[in-house]
Amino acid sequence: MIKIILADDHELVRTGIRRILDDVSDFKVVAESKNGEDAVKHCRTDAPDIVLMDVNMPGMGGLEATKKIVRMSENTRVICLSMHTEHPIPTQVMQLGAFGFLTKDADPEEMIRAIYKVHSGQKYLPADIAESIAMRRITPESDNPFDSLSTRELNIAMRLTKGQKVPEIASELCINPKTVNSYRYRMFEKLGVSTDVELTHLALRHKLIDSNLL
Incomplete structure (x- = not known):
């Protein structure tokens, strides 16, 4: 069984x-x-x-x-x-x-x-x-900027695209809000974005989220 x-x-x-x-x-x-x-x-x-x-x-x-x-x-x-x-x-x-x-x-x-x-x-x-x-x-070159994110950064990115705020993410992941912001700013730098809205648009372009669920 x-x-x-x-x-x-x-x-x-x-x-x-x-x-x-x-x-x-x-x-x-x-x-x-x-x-x-x-x-x-x-x-x-x-x-x-x-x-x-x-x-x-x-x-x-x-x-x-x-x-x-x-x-x-x-x-x-x-x-x-x-x-x-x-x-x-x-x-x-x-x-x-x-x-x-x-x-x-x-x-x-x-x-x-x-x-x-x-x-x-x-x-x-x-x-x-x-x-x-x-x-x-075989051909590791990628045009998907999300490839550069760590697992934790990707997790936080997906939560931000759902509209979750930093304090809520920190509570759910049992980490300090300052730590979440550190991940957030590091992630923004890697992706070349400066706001959660730009992050969401980027995730939509690369099909990491569904526009019908927003």
Whole structure:
């Protein structure tokens, strides 16, 4: 039996995924989480084999939660889910220690196949994303300025594009507001922007966020 935790802030998404997984006799969903904090807590208490982790969630996001879970338990493997497939998101989650990455529009058969593969100890990426990452290793030059950001800087950037303020980000990440501002100004310098509005426009141009969600 493969024990699974679902982590997504949208109940309808969790319900849809759970229906898919409940039809597989080898799978057992042991907990559901609506944010990264809950996912980390459930990993401590329920010892899952697999966590299906939404990258973008309120509070502790999927990136931070993945990093904590990977450090906390070598027996739990994370598969990250996102609507955004543009680099550097897939690369970042794999660098953090996730075992897999899936798009949220993946068909049920692909999700089931990914879970089996990751549970067996293999990494999983959709073919087109794997090819894109491989090509970037061959030709590392990139016109995407977000490639230059660290994981923490990218996390803060994504929160700023959602309209979150520095004190709120600091509270959710359990760091000092001055530290958030330090990351923010360093990130602005790397990206060549000077305001959160310019940051959001840049993220839109590089398809890191969806204009329909703004």
